[in-house]
Amino acid sequence: MTEEQENPWHILSQRSVYDNPWIGVTEYNVINPSGGKGIYGKVHFKxxxxxxxxxxxxxxxxxxxxxxxxxxxxxxxxxxxxxxxxxxxxxxxxxxxxxxxxxxxxxxxxxxxxxxxxxxxxxxxxxxxxxxxxxxxxxxxxxxxxxxxxxxxxxxxxxxxxxxxxxxxxxxxxxxxxxxxxxxxxxxxxxxxxx
CATH class of the missing domain: 3.90.79.10 (Nucleoside Triphosphate Pyrophosphohydrolase)
Incomplete structure (x- = not known):
């Protein structure tokens, strides 16, 4: 894996904010690729x-x-x-x-x-x-x-x-x-x- 293919995101914590039989939504507290703290939401399809x-x-x-x-x-x-x-x-x-x-x-x-x-x-x-x-x-x-x-x-x-x-x-x-x-x-x- 080359350096640019490595994951630059760091997850500090995560929590489920919504879930049903088809999708789940998770909110992550992250350190982004530039080093700043932030949040990221992910919709997971089942x-x-x-x-x-x-x-x-x-x-x-x-x-x-x-x-x-x-x-x-x-x-x-x-x-x-x-x-x-x-x-x-x-x-x-x-x-x-x-x-x-x-x-x-x-x-x-x-x-x-x-x-x-x-x-x-x-x-x-x-x-x-x-x-x-x-x-x-x-x-x-x-x-x-x-x-x-x-x-x-x-x-x-x-x-x-x-x-x-x-x-x-x-x-x-x-x-x-x-x-x-x-x-x-x-x-x-x-x-x-x-x-």
Whole structure:
């Protein structure tokens, strides 16, 4: 580990200030990298965020629309959900795809991992690509009022570019897929080497 990679923060004390089944908030008394005393708040997520970028045989994708309480706005997103601690992220992705879009996929590939807001949160997201689809019946949770939109993949890329999609997981997933396609890289491995 190089000197710049070593942790320059020193924790003097910490206390839990909020906790529920999904998140916990901890306040730390710290000595910051410049040597001054201060506080730092951390939001700990108890689930891994899961996203599924779906691509069907006609190069269409699926978006889920829902009103998001925290931002007080409607949002179009790839199918998303949570993976409880100790659970298999891929199995959680399969569950979320069926619940939200009513789809089952036989091809899966991990597309990316990302930290969503690493200045205040430790939330990790894992995004998968899914293909070879079978349509089933969506099974949304009681708290979800969802709309499903099937559209060409290129239209979803355009929605990211023009601000029609602002969800961070969805933006990153579509940008990564667009970059791979632009570079001529396969979204899925041949010969069954996918997950």
């Amino acid at each position: 689930n891994i965020a899961i996203g599924v970028l779906v691509i069907d045989a006609e190069q269409h994708t699926y978006l889920i629309g829902q009103y998001r309480f925290v931002i007080d706005a409607y949002s179009w997103e790839i199918p998303e959900g949570g993976c409880p601690a100790g659970s298999d992220p891929l199995e959680s992705a399969k569950r979320e795809l069926l619940e939200e879009a009513g789809l089952e996929a036989s091809q899966w590939r991990e597309l990316l991992r990302m930290h969503l807001s690493n200045s205040v949160s430790d939330e990790l997201a894992i995004v998968y690509l899914a293909a070879d689809l079978v349509q089933k019946t969506p099974q949304p949770e009681d708290t979800e009022q969802l709309a499903i939109k099937r559209l060409p993949l290129q239209e979803a890329f355009a929605m990211v570019e023009n601000g029609g999609i602002t969800d961070a997981i969805s933006v990153a997933a579509f940008q990564k897929a667009a970059l791979m396609l632009e570079r001529g890289l396969p979204l899925f491995f041949p010969n069954g080497k996918n997950q």
